Amino acid sequence: MYHSTRSKEEVSGVDALLNGLALDGGLYVLDQFPCLNYKDYYEASYITLASKIISSFFNEFSYSEIEKEVKEAYSSFDIEEVVQLKKTKDVYFLELFHGPTLAFKDIALMILPRLMKLAKLKKRDSRRRTILTATSGDTGGAALNGFANVEGMNVIVLYPNQSVSNIQEQQMLSYQSQNSKVYAVQGNFDDCQTLVKEFFLKNSDLDLSSANSINIGRLIPQIVYYFYCYILLVKQKEIVEDEAVDFIVPTGNFGNVLAALFAKFMGVPIRKLIIASNENDVLVEFFTKGVYNANRKFHKTNSPSMDILISSNLERFLYYACGKDSNQVFKLMKALNKTKRYRYKNPFPFIEAYKTDSIQTNLYIKQVYEKYGYLIDPHTAVAYGAYQQVKSEKVKQIIVSTASPFKFPKTIVEAFGLTAQNELECLKDTFHLMIPKQLQFNPKEKICLKKEDVFPTIRKVIECLK
Numbered sequence: 049m050y051h052s053t054r055s056k057e058e059v060s061g062v063d064a065l066l067n068g069l070a071l072d073g074g075l076y077v078l079d080q081f082p083c084l085n086y087k088d089y090y091e092a093s094y095i096t097l098a099s100k101i102i103s104s105f106f107n108e109f110s111y112s113e114i115e116k117e118v119k120e121a122y123s124s125f126d127i128e129e130v131v132q133l134k135k136t137k138d139v140y141f142l143e144l145f146h147g148p149t150l151a152f153k154d155i156a157l158m159i160l161p162r163l164m165k166l167a168k169l170k171k172r173d174s175r176r177r178t179i180l181t182a183t184s185g186d187t188g189g190a191a192l193n194g195f196a197n198v199e200g201m202n203v204i205v206l207y208p209n210q211s212v213s214n215i216q217e218q219q220m221l222s223y224q225s226q227n228s229k230v231y232a233v234q235g236n237f238d239d240c241q242t243l244v245k246e247f248f249l250k251n252s253d254l255d256l257s258s259a260n261s262i263n264i265g266r267l268i269p270q271i272v273y274y275f276y277c278y279i280l281l282v283k284q285k286e287i288v289e290d291e292a293v294d295f296i297v298p299t300g301n302f303g304n305v306l307a308a309l310f311a312k313f314m315g316v317p318i319r320k321l322i323i324a325s326n327e328n329d330v331l332v333e334f335f336t337k338g339v340y341n342a343n344r345k346f347h348k349t350n351s352p353s354m355d356i357l358i359s360s361n362l363e364r365f366l367y368y369a370c371g372k373d374s375n376q377v378f379k380l381m382k383a384l385n386k387t388k389r390y391r392y393k394n395p396f397p398f399i400e401a402y403k404t405d406s407i408q409t410n411l412y413i414k415q416v417y418e419k420y421g422y423l424i425d426p427h428t429a430v431a432y433g434a435y436q437q438v439k440s441e442k443v444k445q446i447i448v449s450t451a452s453p454f455k456f457p458k459t460i461v462e463a464f465g466l467t468a469q470n471e472l473e474c475l476k477d478t479f480h481l482m483i484p485k486q487l488q489f490n491p492k493e494k495i496c497l498k499k500e501d502v503f504p505t506i507r508k509v510i511e512c513l514k
Contacts, residue, residue: 050076050264053367054378061106062167065160065265066177068258069248074381075364076264078105079372081313086279087289094130095119097279098272102159105268109166117162124148126484130155131273133280133446136420139435140286140446141428142277142295149219150452150486151353152304153190156261156269161198163265164257168200178202178510180247181259182240183220184300185212185353186451188230191259192223202513203228203259204506206240209496212352215455221491229509232496236346237300238358243502250503254510261303262360270307271314277446278316287444292319294445296435298427299323299331300356304448306364309399313368319443323401324434326351326409331359335401338393340384350406350459351426353451358384369395404433410463412436413453417464423479425451426459454484 049058052074059067064076082104089097099115106114122130127146134141147154168177179201181191188205195203205220209232212220220230233240241260248256261267274295281287295318297305305323312318325332327347334340342357349355363381369392370376383390404412412429416422424432428449435447453460457471468474476483497505 050078052374053077053363054374054381056374060108062108062170065106065164065167065263066171066173066257068256068260068263069245071252073245073249074374074377075262075360077364077367081310084275084314086275086316089275089279090283092279094272094276095122097276098122098130098159098269101272101275102163102268106163108170113166117166118159121158121162124158125154131276133277134422134449135286136422138439139432140281140444141422141424141449142273142446143449144273145425145450145452147190148193148486149186149189150455150484151186151190152270152448152450153186154194155273156266157187157190157194157259159269160259160263160265161195161201164201165198174200175255176200176202176513177255177257178204178513179257179259180204180244180506181206182237182244183207183212184237184355185216186455187260189216189219189223192220192228192230195259196223196225196228201227202510204509205230206233206243206502208232208236208240208355209234211236211348211355213456214458215487216352217494218489218491221494222489224492227513230495231502231505232494233502234496234498237356238342238346239499241356241358241360243499247503247506251507260360261301261306267303267307267310267361270304271311274308274311274316274318275314281444290317292317292443294318294320294322294438294440294443295448296322296324296431296438296445297448298351298354298431298450299325300328300354300359302331302359302361302365304450305399306361309365309368319398320438321399322434322438323399324431325401325403326354326430327403327405328355328357329401329403330357331362332401332403334362335394335399338391340390340392342384342388350409350456350462351430353427354430358388366392400438402434402437404430408433410459413460413463417479423453423460423475423481424449425453425456427451452484454481454487
């Protein structure tokens, strides 16, 4: 059973999926994690492993039900095994961007709509449900794509105006349809995320859920690739069984790191989890000084999916960090809501955090290509910057590569000092790479809202979509 980070009132996995956010504003968590022995899955495909892990969290569904949805979800990926591990002479890159929107969010957001569909069937719920989500770039496109053909679901996405890449924006605007709407908001990602949470709490009469990683169904599919990566390393004789490894994860909202922590709780031999942040380094201060302080300047950077000051999934981390004390979490979140600040010392010394700024990000994009002949996106470059600060010859280290470089062509062109009228064509010609077929867009009209207009607009849209 699941319950809120802020109370112990239990709900089923089905309700946790459909609610998204707990009624008290907290996030759903489990007190006891399933225990899987990675050694049992050496011969398993990614599909099989994902089906096993996801079904272990939702016993309301049969394994065959989950497996069917997982197979369908990943049929649109451009590689058979969903993720890919690239080896260089120094470090590994775990590529998570082979889905329909070229970002790691696809791995979870192709599964979540199908889990929610199963949940509605289990509850015999025929009502239309609205998925309301905020995005700093990649979640929006992945959510709109993932929910596009799911019966009984509407999707509304908010994103910060002029704070996502042109490709990300064009992608989102192209996915608008009869049951999906996209709005730019005059503000930053934290404003969008706060508006979503407040709308949930103030509109409990509506059938709402979320596709952000505040939804536990978004988080669980992300656990799979940490298991799969470790199994690959053993199978390829890069490590021996039970040899610990490090994962270096670019993060803003803390979901991808939290999924790695859950994988560690479930038995993956992880030595260190390295958090990679850009100039919006609120997580670096928290994990080095024990102070979470969102009262700081917000930076628009060249790694926009990480331009976040209030990391929602850190609330789940706090729940486990403070010994599953929901009262303590409630007090910390109350302080955050009131002062945008709280103190709590990280009890897990294996989690570290490092900052890479935008200038360094560009330098690392160029350096990685010159050193390894491998082109990376700016978020992966931020992680490579963290790797430079923690690299070790004693342990295998894996950088989690969260997006295709083709999603950020302007930054890549700038990093190499190139000039181009068509940045995608420039990447193709300069680096002898094919432009991914996923980047063919037909964007609809952009609509930009003031923050005070968001609530009435969303309410009206939901009433029209019923």
